[in-house]
Amino acid sequence: MAAKKIITVFGATGSQGGSVVGALLKDCTFAVRAVTRDPSKPAAVKLKEAGAEVVAADMDNEKSLEAALSGAYGAFVVTNFFDHFSKEKEVKQGKTIADLCKRLGLQHVVFSGLENVKRLTGGKLEVLHFDGKGEIEEYFREISCPMTSVRLSFYFENFLTGCKPKKSKDGDHYDLVLPMCDVPMDGISVSDLGPAVLSILKNPKEYIGKNIGLSAEKLTVAQYAEIMSKVSGKVIKDAKMPPDVYAKLPFSVAEEMANMFRFYLTIPDRDVELTHRLNPKAKSFQQWLEENKEAFSKA
Incomplete structure (x- = not known):
């Protein structure tokens, strides 16, 4: 019996990599090599127990990256700007991995990319x-x-952290602060990434060379707020904040995030139909929120 092709998954204990590892292990078509900085931490140990080969690698250590990629058929690659807040460092890390994938002869890399805005x-x-x-x-x-x-x-999970609704000044409702005017914003649960990546890896001829925008659905801020109100029982409203005001909010990456929303206002290419073809079980926002109702209520 032929050995299974190995997929190296970076960020295996993070949200994106974890979703991909979970989908690959459940499907069993590929052997999984899970990459993490610390194989001894509980999340990494659980992956090993679930059947993954767990290896240590550091994005700034080329030798460790080469070891993680050697002998692999393919890889899922994710880089994280918010680890260090340096675009230059992220690009250097990504290019190093790309060079290694090319030199080592990997046949299919799925990269968690975004537009060069x-x-x-x-x-x-x-x-x-x-x-x-x-x-x-x-x-x-x-x-x-x-x-x-x-x-x-946009991750639905962001509504549990930095983008959770905030109590209004008068205290009679909660404001959903997203500077999207009335333009629909694409959203998806990061947990639904894995099955989509699996579909792509299983159909290389169809997807190599393509940029695929993933989205479970497109909703206006008012629609997000309406669903939040329905599921949580709280009164949640669109704060109707423009990007220029959002950019001046008192948190460190306000301008960075305001520019992201300004880009979202141009309606970048995200394909809801293709997303559901790649992952037929991709959750709508309401489905996701109902599953995470308790966490949302505590947020």
Whole structure:
């Protein structure tokens, strides 16, 4: 019996990599090599118990990356700007991995990419955590490494953290602060990434060379708020905040996030129909919220 092809999954204990590892282990078509900085932490131990080969690697250590990729058929690659807040560092990490994938002969890389907003807008907008991934996408193509880019939309999970509704000044309702005006915003649960990546890896001829925008559905801020109100029992309203006001909010990456929403206002390419074809069980926002009602109520 032929050995299973190995898929190396970076960020295996994070939200994106964890979703991909889970889907691959459940499907059993591929052998899973889960990459983490610390194989001894509980999440990594659980992956080993579930059947993954767990290996240590550091995005800044080329030798460890080479060991993690050696002998693999394919890989899922995710880089994280918010680990260090440096676009240059993220691009360097991504290009190092791309060079290794090319040199080691990987046959299919799925990269968690995003648009190069600065290039697309002629420098009018700069979204560092998008632009770095866009440059990495471009580099994979430049060196002719067989790659599919999956471009995620806004995570539903963000509503449990930085984008959770905030109590209004008068205290009679909660404000949902997303500077999207009345333009629909694509959204998806990061947990639904894994099955989509699995479908892509199982159909390389169809998807190598493509950029795939993933979205479970498109909703206006008012629609998100309406669903939140329905599921939680709280009164939640669209704060109707424009991006220029959002950019001045008192948190460290307000301008960065405002530019992201400004880019979302241009309606970037996210394909709901294709997303549901790649993952027929991808959850709508209401389905996701009902599953996470308790966590949302505590947020």
